[in-house]
Amino acid sequence: MSKLYVFGIGGTGARVLKSLSFLLASGVACKSDSIVPIIIDPDSANGDLSKTTNILRHYQKIRKELSFDTSSKNEFFKTPIESLSPNFSIKVQNSNKRFKEFIDYGTLDSKNKALISLLFSEKNLNADMEVGFKGNPNMGSVVLNQFNQSDDFKAFASSFAQGDKIFIISSIFGGTGASGFPLLLKNIRSADSSLDNFSLLQNAQIGAISVLPYFGVKKDEGSDIEKSTFVSKTKAALRYYQHGVNDSVNAMYYIGDDVNKDYENNEGSTAQKNDAHFIELASALAILNFANTSESDENQVKEFGIENDVNSITFNHLNDKTKFTIYKPLTQYYLFHLYTKTKLRGKLDMNFAANIGINSNFLAEDFYSTLRGFNDAYWQWLVQMSKNERGFNPFTLEESNENVLDSIKGIQLKNGGFLQGTSNYERFTEKLNKTSKQINKSVNIENRFVENFYLATENLVKEK
Amino acid sequence: MAKVFRFHDGNDLYDWQDSNPLNDKAIAAIVDPNGEHSSREITSIPSPFARIDLVRTAFNVVSKMGPEGDSIHHKMVSDALDIGQIFFNYEKFKDKIEIISWNPRNDLEALLNNGNPSHKLLGESLRLYYVQDADNYNFSYDSKLYLINYKDGQNPINIIGGTSPASLFFTSANTYNLDFGDGSDIFLDDEYLPLQKRDPEYIKYLYALKESIPNFSSKFNEVDEYLSMIFPLLTPELRTSIKNETVSFYNSLSDLNIDGGGEVVEILNTPLKKGKDKRDKIKESNFVIEPINNVDQELLPLVLPNDNFSGQLMYVTDFWKNTDKTPHYDATPISERILPFDGNKFPYLTISDLLEPVIIRTEYPIDGFYFDKANFNGDKSFLLPLKPLFFKYFSTDFLSSVINSERVFELKSLPAGSVEAILRVPVKNGNHITFKRIYYNPVNQSHKPEFSELDNKGAVIENRINIAITPFYEFPESIQPAYNIAYYDADRIPLLEGNVFDYEYYSSKNDLIRNVEPVRR
Structure with missing residues (x-):
């Protein structure tokens, strides 16, 4: 260990x-x-x-x-x-003291007081820390x-x-x-x-x-x-x-x-x-x-270092090694957050919910609310980074946009379309349904829930 | 093209990749948007000994930027050199400063073991850095630091600087308004003075110190670089002198002790030295009086201007600054005086040593055949307002002579009965210093004359007096002459009632003649 x-x-x-x-x-x-x-x-x-x-x-x-x-x-x-x-x-x-009080300057012997007076300015000595x-x-x-x-x-x-x-x-x-x-x-x-x-x-x-x-x-x-x-x-x-x-x-x-x-x-x-x-x-x-x-x-x-000197960085501006390290995880978690934030409540009748055993009670539980709070902070983190300078802006960051699989800048996730099946959240739900079948039923509900989303988002990100 | 998140130029690299250490070169290549000319104190050295680091770095930066500049680095170098010069001229400044020693062995121990937890914490931090950064700053338990306390400062303790085992000297980050310096340069002020513009003796001393401290160039690398940069800027004479005699010069100087006691002030166990008495140097000043009389006196006084001065004359270590004005009056006995704008003890004369504050106007013009009227013509005359000291150096005949095309002494009539006295005192090399004093005529005779030597303001007083001398013989040298002096006082106005007159008699050699018995009739 x-x-x-x-x-x-x-x-x-x-x-x-x-x-x-x-x-x-x-x-x-x-x-x-x-x-x-x-x-x-x-x-x-x-x-x-x-x-x-x-x-x-x-x-x-x-x-x-x-x-x-x-x-x-x-x-x-x-x-x-x-x-x-x-x-x-x-x-x-x-x-919460002034520096001179912190070191008890007043009662220093004359030689040490002289040294401290030389090493630290009066401004230092009077500073509130x-x-x-x-x-x-x-x-x-x-x-x-x-x-x-x-x-x-x-x-x-x-x-x-x-x-x-x-x-x-x-x-x-x-x-x-x-x-x-x-x-x-x-x-x-x-x-x-x-x-x-x-x-x-x-x-x-x-x-x-x-x-x-x-x-x-x-x-x-x-x-x-x-x-x-x-x-x-x-x-x-x-x-x-x-x-x-x-x-x-x-x-x-x-x-x-x-x-x-x-x-x-x-x-x-x-x-x-x-x-x-x-x-x-x-x-x-x-x-x-x-x-x-x-x-x-x-x-x-x-x-x-990154590949390009740009003011707004996306995954493609990163070096391949960095991209390899963070693209998949950050995107998976981004998708995880968006689904739980905007869709999950309305999808509890889907197969995956039944398969892993989640219902509205689960959403009311402490685990889920803690997770939602954490994920909101994750979103906030991404939003702040995107607006800062230099910005890190790999996602479109639109919670209400239905085109969730188009929201990674410069990278198109496979997204159904004509003769290719379902698109966006439908596709996401389909992946959840599909992967939910692989999940070990003997583990607790929290594990089943997170694993389901991990596998589904991994599928979405990996598919080309 | 890659974007590497750093401030200096270097090879392209990607993700987290091996690079080179940020050495001096890389750090120097970091462009400061302020230039290096930020005047704000740098405070971000994460060590209690930050000041020692900063001043050492300043020598490094200035060595690269050049000796002249107004950056914070130039300030720190100038201030550190000031501290060195104060140590060197300790004798000159000892009334204003005291030297305090700090012994890492005893004083750090005292801090750690005095039972005060705050002091213990402070002591632990000092010890942690003193020990761990020892190689970096030449810290050692066997060498002390010496600190200068400015006794006239506004706080109970005002440590303006000290010795540094990394840069010879360093200063505090505080600002002080010192009232002393060298020549026209006030120490620790806003004018930064590179080494080559300082007192040649001090310059020579620093190069001597460099030769006397073992392994100087490795232990004081930054200062060594600075000294190397300055060397070509020195005068050829000084360069030759430094090349030939630094060690003998160092050995010829006496050790600097704390308060005259046994403790020698040292840097890494090499003693600091005291500069020689400046008197020999000052004796060569262009301001030394050039007397006519033979004066048997070891130190002839300087005559210093009390008004704007246009000539370029060497003062002590530097030329006189044209706008510097000495006081009109100095109450200190001449032999005890401290030279203004310099600080050395050396006699000098003010206008008030030579000119009286009050001038006596006579009721009728003086007979110019017998007396010097100082070029003043009118229906009244003035007695010459010269003090006896003038005649120590000059004869009466000299008064009417000409110096640089002008009379040595003259009186000029001004409106409303006032008069201006102009005295030109010869100094070295045929130059002269001009003293001027206006004597103001009172509004009327019943007013008491108002005068101030401090403000160079004279006053006129009119006396109905008369003096007569007999006989009019030219006595041969072999005869001791005897004169009768008669004084007649005809003043009758109330203001002058009860005036007491006193008389002193001097020979032509300005010797006071004693034992003269007055007779009153």
């Missing part, structure tokens, strides 16, 4: 974990036996964070009802997501350094086993992610001997993605976050990484995009809810790339 511990640091970390959840839900392959997401963010009110936590919880709730034995062909939700703590997080405390570090990761490197005292971190160390891997997600141009990453890395690489498995940790396979700027923020004179400094900050941090980070990481993934959109300028907290972005999806793919690559002694560096 190998696990992949995925640390998501700060807002970007949370958003990439969200993308990872959707990729795993749709069945994108992951060779690790399970994923353990761990969020590190002192800004516990962060909107992105609570969104991600909800999605992870829903994923777990759905996954709990499903089983994946040899008779099952379903890939939806195949990879288990585990949690070390109820909120998938390592608690970072005392961050409730909303992250506002682009001052030097403060973060002190405030976030609570791993040694953290029970969550101890629990992580205790559960870490031979063959497990670690992946760390962070953005380089912000505050929390940029500081949390080297700090966490240093804490793992110099794991204290009082921790369980400290030696395993010191030598663990660690992958990391450093997300370079991919969005801007609107100009706001009152905010400490300024887009125009993103690149200079990135360069400064990259220079630090050269010596302070790169040698300690087995595989370093870099990504960023200069085509970008200005988000609302929020210094964190509940208001920080940025729309999903293709870069986060690609970053989630980096996690899977790391999970699916065998161990290496070399320090690898990886970057991400």
